[in-house]
Amino acid sequence: MQEKKDAMFxxxxxxxxxxxxxxxxxxxxxxxxxxxxxxxxxxxIPLMPRSHxxxxxxxxxxxxxxxxLLDNSGHKDATWVALILAPVRGVANGSRPMKRLALMxxxxxxxxxxxxxxxLFTGRVGLVSDAFHLTFGCGILTFSLFAMGISRKKPDETxxxxxxxxxxxxxxxxxxxxxxxxxxxxxxxxxxxxxxxxEHKHYLIVSAVTNLLVNLLGVWFFRSYARxxxxxxxxxxxxxxxxxxxxxxxxxxxxGLILASWFLTLGVENAEVLCLGIVSVAVFMLVLPLFKxxxxxxxxxxxxNIHPSAFNKxxxxxxxxxxxxxxxxxxxxxxxxxxxxxxxSVQVKKGVHEDRILQHVxxxxxxxxxxxxxxxxxxx
Amino acid sequence: MERHNSPAxxxxxxxxxxxxxxxxxxxxxSFPPISNPSPTSNNKAxxxxxxxLSYSKDSxxxxxxxxKLVIAVVLCIVFMTVEVIGGIKANSLxxxxxxxxxxxxxxxxMISLFSLWAAGWEATPRQSYGFFRIEILxxxxxxxxxxxxxxxxxxxxxxxxxxxxxxxxxFLMFAVSAFGLVVNIIMALLLGHDHGHGHGHGHDHGHGHGHGHGHGHxxxxxxGHSHGHEHMHGHGHxxEHEDQEHDxxxxxxxxxxxxxxxxxxxxxxKESLIKKGNKKPKRNINVHSAYLxxxxxxxxxxxxxxxxxxxxxxxxxxxxxLICTLIFSVIVLLTTIKMLRNILEVLMESTPREIDATQLxxxxxxxxxxxxxxxxxxxxxxxxxxxxxxxVTIAPDADADRVLDEVIGYIRRDFNISHVTxxxxxx
Numbered sequence: 131m132q133e134k135k136d137a138m139f140x141x142x143x144x145x146x147x148x149x150x151x152x153x154x155x156x157x158x159x160x161x162x163x164x165x166x167x168x169x170x171x172x173x174x175i176p177l178m179p180r181s182h183x184x185x186x187x188x189x190x191x192x193x194x195x196x197x198x199l200l201d202n203s204g205h206k207d208a209t210w211v212a213l214i215l216a217p218v219r220g221v222a223n224g225s226r227p228m229k230r231l232a233l234m235x236x237x238x239x240x241x242x243x244x245x246x247x248x249x250l251f252t253g254r255v256g257l258v259s260d261a262f263h264l265t266f267g268c269g270i271l272t273f274s275l276f277a278m279g280i281s282r283k284k285p286d287e288t289x290x291x292x293x294x295x296x297x298x299x300x301x302x303x304x305x306x307x308x309x310x311x312x313x314x315x316x317x318x319x320x321x322x323x324x325x326x327x328x329e330h331k332h333y334l335i336v337s338a339v340t341n342l343l344v345n346l347l348g349v350w351f352f353r354s355y356a357r358x359x360x361x362x363x364x365x366x367x368x369x370x371x372x373x374x375x376x377x378x379x380x381x382x383x384x385x386g387l388i389l390a391s392w393f394l395t396l397g398v399e400n401a402e403v404l405c406l407g408i409v410s411v412a413v414f415m416l417v418l419p420l421f422k423x424x425x426x427x428x429x430x431x432x433x434x435n436i437h438p439s440a441f442n443k444x445x446x447x448x449x450x451x452x453x454x455x456x457x458x459x460x461x462x463x464x465x466x467x468x469x470x471x472x473x474x475s476v477q478v479k480k481g482v483h484e485d486r487i488l489q490h491v492x493x494x495x496x497x498x499x500x501x502x503x504x505x506x507x508x509x510x
Numbered sequence: 511m512e513r514h515n516s517p518a519x520x521x522x523x524x525x526x527x528x529x530x531x532x533x534x535x536x537x538x539x540s541f542p543p544i545s546n547p548s549p550t551s552n553n554k555a556x557x558x559x560x561x562x563l564s565y566s567k568d569s570x571x572x573x574x575x576x577x578k579l580v581i582a583v584v585l586c587i588v589f590m591t592v593e594v595i596g597g598i599k600a601n602s603l604x605x606x607x608x609x610x611x612x613x614x615x616x617x618x619x620m621i622s623l624f625s626l627w628a629a630g631w632e633a634t635p636r637q638s639y640g641f642f643r644i645e646i647l648x649x650x651x652x653x654x655x656x657x658x659x660x661x662x663x664x665x666x667x668x669x670x671x672x673x674x675x676x677x678x679x680x681f682l683m684f685a686v687s688a689f690g691l692v693v694n695i696i697m698a699l700l701l702g703h704d705h706g707h708g709h710g711h712g713h714d715h716g717h718g719h720g721h722g723h724g725h726g727h728x729x730x731x732x733x734g735h736s737h738g739h740e741h742m743h744g745h746g747h748x749x750e751h752e753d754q755e756h757d758x759x760x761x762x763x764x765x766x767x768x769x770x771x772x773x774x775x776x777x778x779x780k781e782s783l784i785k786k787g788n789k790k791p792k793r794n795i796n797v798h799s800a801y802l803x804x805x806x807x808x809x810x811x812x813x814x815x816x817x818x819x820x821x822x823x824x825x826x827x828x829x830x831x832l833i834c835t836l837i838f839s840v841i842v843l844l845t846t847i848k849m850l851r852n853i854l855e856v857l858m859e860s861t862p863r864e865i866d867a868t869q870l871x872x873x874x875x876x877x878x879x880x881x882x883x884x885x886x887x888x889x890x891x892x893x894x895x896x897x898x899x900x901x902v903t904i905a906p907d908a909d910a911d912r913v914l915d916e917v918i919g920y921i922r923r924d925f926n927i928s929h930v931t932x933x934x935x936x937x
Contacts, residue, residue, distance in 0.1 A: 253672045262665045266658075287867060289860045290887045299857055306654055428857055429643045430891070432636045441635070459931075461638035465859065473899050473931040484910060484934060504885070504899040504931045509911045 220279040228278050230351040237344050238268045256334045270307045274300040274373050294466045297369040302424040304372035305417050308379050312413040319406035335391055342384035348377035359419050362467035379413045430463040433470040436498055444494050453482040471502040480509050575794045576626050582697050583619045586612055589693045604683055608690050618803040621648040622796035642892040649799040650853050653846050656806050660839040663810055667835035680822025687814040694808035701801040795893050806842040813838030859889040862896055879908030881937055897929040903937055910934045
């Protein structure tokens, strides 16, 4: 029995036989309460390789799910200092965009604190409302930052697919916030239209200019994402794009306010309504593609980068095999951009060896871009 | 989800090909009857249609929830029009603001209604898991709106603080928010605790849960406890709520003790499944999120009422108004945290709380012929609909078919997971 277990063990951490897509994973059985073993294969294979363009490959040397090891920085000390320092440490060790985002968030927070205090002490409502607005935005950006930090964790028992989804979720939240923003700007425009009074006073201009500058800095940091339609290769793409759109929308809003007050001084009637309306529509159009893309991932819609006819073709190819009777229940979904998962059920004749079929099916779908496939073979 | 029959199945001399047109939008998801229904249709694979990935059109639970929500929407709109008219006549901003809050209630109900309606759509090849996820996203949007509203209320309190006396009439504030509170309570009763009977009206007078009357933090916990069953949608499977918290401490000692219980625990669970089967009431997540919205609103109305009373009684103590509003906003946020956590877990494709993955794995490994399990993924489409996929390595001489049957049967029986995909590999 022991030799059998040893043989199994070496099978689970294979040196050879990595041709088979499905034999690369370590069993849950062996990984929980053993200390993290120095596996023969060099490093724990991450959920997504950190190469910059994750194209579907034919070589199956990347595993689908990383070894569920404990997080290396085992924060077992639950002291308050450690808890507070953890995010700081996380950011300091983080990637460059993370650091930039953290910088921007701190700038924004500082600025909104100043604005809030000023507004409270001098009794100017406009400043207070602006400060609130900024604070909300900062909260959402902090969530994005948090998602960036935590997404590098290895998958564990509860989160068997890892933490990358959080980035998509953060992008969705950002997009949602921007939609709310555009809606509230529209309401404000309507309000100004009905009330017919000019709410702009000069102190708001200073605040708007500062806001614009800070946000333009943010746009500069994330300038490669300053487009409306982007093809997403990795999950971080979505997050960065959403952050960029957020600061872009904020700067458009500030610019709109500045423009409106300038037009007012020029004597243009209803300038405020016009500007706010244009800004609202602009933000809405900016955000819509991102919202749709993140929404469709969260809704488990089939991978968008693969045409539905390709799935059909694969199905037909499999069904045309001699031993295969039927292909059914083929379902596919995207975990994060660039990583798709699927499951299907194949009916085969009795006595057929499953290895060949598994290999064939896996190969077919791997070429399409489905990294993780579970195939259930039913015998007739 | 489509099926392709290989020509080998046809017993005629001609090749029979079944071509199904895939309409990427919603199109044909009900399959044309195949001329040669497979003689092997056992219940391993899920034949035809949507196999439980959408509500059947006449599900009583669905109609019940929809009816409740529609009544709530109608009530809300009626009250809102009353307030708007009253506000315009009295030229008071406070009344109009409250009408805006009711408008947000209507929006939340609309979202829930839409999610319920969408859950009845049949799955399409593009949306192969059905449309249940929409209700999760809808609940997320709803909760973000609650947070937004809480922030707006705090902002208003600060504005009241800044603007000195003239514009704020304490009495008016008090009266308006009292009216809003009554409306919200009516709706909370309407949407509220439904113990699985088909109540259309929901004027359940027996529910002395103390809705919204200043129980503050303890109210949250009360709901915390009764919300334990919201995970158990349509499962007979249950864990006690307290146990849930322990199950998911990722501590090594918890895991090892589970392994000692192993088989006997299995038997206990089977018995408890049979015994307590359907006693836990199911609450629809849509109705629940609408309920949370209304609850949050009523808590906030109380806060505004208190503030109004303070300003009315002693106009100098304005700071109390702000403090009150802050406290009540925090309370509202606390009530949403539980649902937010559920939503987050579903959206992150994590193992649902009610499924004990370690035990499942242990049970599977203990089976005859099974050598190892890997790549076990258990995730949920929405709270209560769970799917499982895993790779099972079997001994070289084992019968793959039999092992497959056993495994699927075990998972279905003991964990009530019906959508299972098992990849059998030989060692």
